[in-house]
Amino acid sequence: MPPSRFAVPAEVPGLAARRIAADILDGVLHKQRTLDDQLDGPGAHPGLKALADRDRALMRRLVSTILRRLGTLGHLLSRLLDRGVPTDAPRAQSALLIGAAQILWMDVPDHAAVDLSVRLVQSDRRASKYAGLVNAVLRRCAREGQPLIDEVKSQSLDIPPWLSKRWIAHYGEATAREMALAIGHEPSLDLTVKSDAPQWATRLHGEVLPSGTVRTLLQGSVTMLPGFSEGQWWVQDAAAALPARLFGEVKGKTIADLCAAPGGKTAQLAHAGARVTAVDRSPARMMRLRDNLARLGLQAESVVTDATEWPGGGAGFDGVLVDAPCTSTGTIRRHPDVAWLRQETEIAALAALQQRLLQKAVTLLRPGGTLVYCTCSLEPEEGEQQIAALLAAEPNLRRAPVEASEVAGLAEIITADGDLRTLPCHLPHADPRLGGLDGFYAARLVKS
Structure with missing residues (x-):
């Protein structure tokens, strides 16, 4: 025919x-x-x-x-x-x-x-x-x-000028250039595994980082990889997996995870035996958190509300994690659209929200409890300056410096004040695709 x-x-x-x-x-x-x-x-x-x-x-x-x-x-x-x-x-x-x-x-x-x-x-x-x-x-x-x-390889053209200028001012020209170079490479897939990282690294054709994260270059749908449907691991950048570890031993402790979705840090804390209350204002993102926990066979109480207005329900928590909304400039290597969607003018409004979340976190914490604050931003207003202002305003808080032994001996990611500061150029590797970290800031405070 x-x-x-x-x-x-x-x-x-x-x-x-x-x-x-x-x-x-x-x-x-x-x-x-x-x-x-x-x-x-x-x-x-x-x-x-x-x-x-x-x-x-x-x-x-x-x-x-x-x-x-x-x-x-x-x-x-x-x-x-x-x-x-x-x-x-x-x-x-x-x-x-x-x-x-x-x-x-x-x-x-x-x-x-x-x-x-x-x-x-x-x-x-x-x-x-x-x-x-x-x-x-x-x-x-x-x-x-x-x-x-x-002709222009030595120039950081792929970082917006306003951001490049800020990084040079805060980190120095050499480090800012290294960060830009690291961001230019497509990153690997990082997984937090429940147990036996070497075995999963072998199965997923990857390697185990010093921090225990499994890093792999496998491409394609994450849901089709071995271990996904069995809930043996979840996707989480190696830097993003560090802040939850700053609570130390959490078995049996009560921890509030503010701005928790999509739930990587909630999963870490629940897997370590904490009784976690995950708080997030977005119903859709909280649904994703619940789905992730269900796949992983982990449990946490979930509350859909604005964390700055959440009463907290009774006795203070042993720990509060504030993973605050931010400009996310530390995640450009994984989310290259961030570089072109964010504007410098947004920093002030986000810093004000971060300040409100920190003030709320202090009220939710019992005496002797631990507050961990983190952002995936490289901007000092959203990291170091927030903690300096909080410590100046709250005399009953003190910094508990992070030790290199708590972060797999990675001394280069600890600041002079004892906070955590990871950069895209940290953790270099002979294969650039297997190197790098998201840019994160984290500080640990204790309430007296």
Whole structure:
């Protein structure tokens, strides 16, 4: 039977993944939408369900590579375009970024990268007039792109200028550059395991970090990895796994985990035998926390409320963990969209919220109890300055300095005051993908 003249032409292989990548890039760069919102949950891109696992992985890698190298790509395109990137057609901008990223950093043949980017603009009404421009620019990129990038390798173009300036001021120019370099590499997958880390490292083709975290380069759906459905581990950056350890032995103790979702630290404390009350204002995020605990076979009381207004219910807690909302600038290596979504003006409002959470935490703590405060921010206003202000305002609190022995001997992550400060360039490795930590700050205080 002859094919119908009305038959829909077959989709060009790989085009759907690039079309969705373009949509998600547009969401981040023009609509201020986070990657997490667009990849998971009720706001996820509707086309994701139809993508094969391989195409989904390609799409994620494309988006993260572009966001990780956005400053460098901007420099490159400014050199290759006489009149700049077209501003009247977002899809043309996305196609140029997608094509250039594949040519320069991904294992995609140049001709395929060019062809699929051209098809991407041809399929968009506003951008189709730029098909010839995209074709010409990406062909030039294949010939001339690498030398243009080499020109600016020593510059931290992929960190927004306001953030780079702050890091240089606080950490020094050399460290700020090392941090930027570390953020430029796609990070590994970090897992907190319930027991027998060496065995899980072998099964997951990874290695055990000094802190006990299992780090692996395995790609693909986390839910398909060995041990996930049996609840043997959970995903948690190695740095994020450190603050909960600062309580020491917690078996039988009562601990309130404020701003707890999605629950990695709650799981750590519950697994160690604490009686945990997890508090978070977001019903959706708290549902995720409950689902995670159920998979892991762990128990905690959960309360959906604003932690700053929570009465706490009776006697004081033995410990309170404040994992405060923050600018999240320490997580850019895992969440490259953060670099381009956050603004310096947000720091003050978040610092005010952190201050209120700390003040609430003090009231929830029994005499002799331990308060651990942490943020995944590299900004001093959200870390060191918060604790300095709290100690000045609360004479019944004292700092309990962290010892290197409590954090697997990693003395370089302990500050002069005895607080925890991890940086993206910490824990270097011969394979850069297996090195690095999220940027975290944590302090331990005791109530007299």
